[in-house]
Amino acid sequence: MSITLYVPGDAAARALGADEVAAAIEKRAQEFGIKVHVVRNGSRGLFWLEPLVEVLTSRGRVAYGSVQAADVGSLFAANFLEGGEHPLRLGNIEAHPYLSRQQRVTLRRVGVIDPRSLSDYLAQGGGLGLAQARQLSPAAIVQAVTDSGLRGRGGAAFPTGIKWRTVLDTGADEKYIVCNADEGDSGTYSDRLLMEGDPYCLLEGMAIAGLAVGAKRGYLYVRSEYPDAIALLNAALDNAGDWLGDFQIEVRRAAGAYVCGEETALLESIEGRRGIVRSKPPLPAIAGLFGKPTVINNVITFASVPDILARGAAFYRDLGVGRSRGTLPFQLAGNLKFGGLVEVPFGSTLRELLYDYGGGSRSGRPLRAVQVGGPLGAYLPESQFDTVLDYEAFAAIGAVLGHGGIVAFDDTVDMAKQARYAMQFCAHESCGKCTPCRIGSTRGVEVIDRIRAGQREQIPLLRELCDTLTDGSLCAMGGMTPYPVLSALNHFAEDFE
């Protein structure tokens, strides 16, 4: 009998020493002649506790947090393989208030299962959605997704069912399913967590989309900065056997261009060209990859689908508020004490996430600004922390919920500098196709530099420039760069003086 241990193989845990911990445990166990089976699971998303080691005991899984290789000796001395007492012992991690208060749906298996094992996935409720979908007509699958109220989790929040319906209704000899896993926004990592912790869930969602619209081929476009996710997805595909039926998925590695997270630039990139944005129309649903009707969705969108099929659209629709149905895996990042993944239904407030979960700033100073929705999202001041987490409520205050990434800054932040950074980032990452984005971003950096040098009369010019970017850009890169810029200017005007 060997003892099963879980040491996350997630990139964030590895960046904090998980590989060294796993090696130290195996070495020490061998010295003692104890057989151990170390599972490299995903991360449960409580990053301040990584590397989080769990031991499977007769009384369930017992966790030890923030374990370093140097702690392994004392853990063995404390008999941790039987759940022994130790200063790092946390007990059952699922009872931890950070997790027990959440409502994990889409990411419920992440950190729990062995991500490389299809049988583990199937044993934990995976695969039921695909089995259900195989019993349904394509139109019935699309209807279930429509009824669930699921909206695109990549940030644009477009109703998934409507997109799928368009592809289903477009006649073509070939159709494609494309997963946008080019998660380039700072402050977002839920796609990465899912791909590294529960890749089969994503593959299942894509296969269901294939059945729904009549596509036999899928592409998974993953950013090159995520080598671990790429390796895990390929391993999962290799181990999938014929589980996906005749649906073929190919993993494509991106090459460092942020704008390829824009769906049409992404399609160009898969086709082997520079990732330059296409004019719309035609929509990708009509003429997408290789000119064929294409469903293109984000990782979390696809990963939400298996449960919708398995548990029914009503189960998902009954979570959330207003037109924001279901759950969103929020990602707490930046200057927070307890940064991590918080999956909850729409409807709680930003303040709850920042303080009840995040524990306030890591630096101990007051939180001053919070950017929600990535580099193209607005900065919110303290007075807006009570905004309800709901797509429409955020739109109403000139902000975006986006992909649910939340980056907190303390009171040492210089918001004029952050506004400049937003323009600079746009200049750096612009694909160059449209003038407002390509030229406007560079002019924006210059105008902000002049304002910061004391030329306040340039502020109206900055606002005009933002109008041009908003109204004249081809895609969200230029079109949304004004969100961080104008929100900084409007809410933190004192930093521009």
Added chain:
Amino acid sequence: MIATLDTIFTRHREQAGALLPILHDIQDALGYVPEEAVPLIAGQLNLSRAEVHGVISYYPHFRQTREAGHVVHLCCAEACQANGSEALAAHAAATLQGAKVTVKPVYCLGLCASGPAMQIDETRLVARVTTEKFDALMNELGARA
């Protein structure tokens, strides 16, 4: 190089939109995409040399020269900024002058709850990097000036 390219071309013969996968394989095998490979890739894919060059130069990941020494990517995106990545970058610039390491910015490594983050030689990730941790890692690489 020719033999390497032939193997790679064979592997991707049936693939639609094979240019990026081919470039990745070449860079993985050789460490960069040599100038001499461009006309061969173009011929293989029935593209112009300009089109291939255009793709290589568009994507920050691809390079046309071999990296000399170690490369450290420091994350400079917002979540790491909120945890002092700028001070870390300044520290790196000040302590690594003339050293056998190139420091480059990267915009997000996906370790946003554990910043500042960095990546060494595109393989090893390190999170919650302090100046002490940075110095120790640079010493390990033998890269201190």
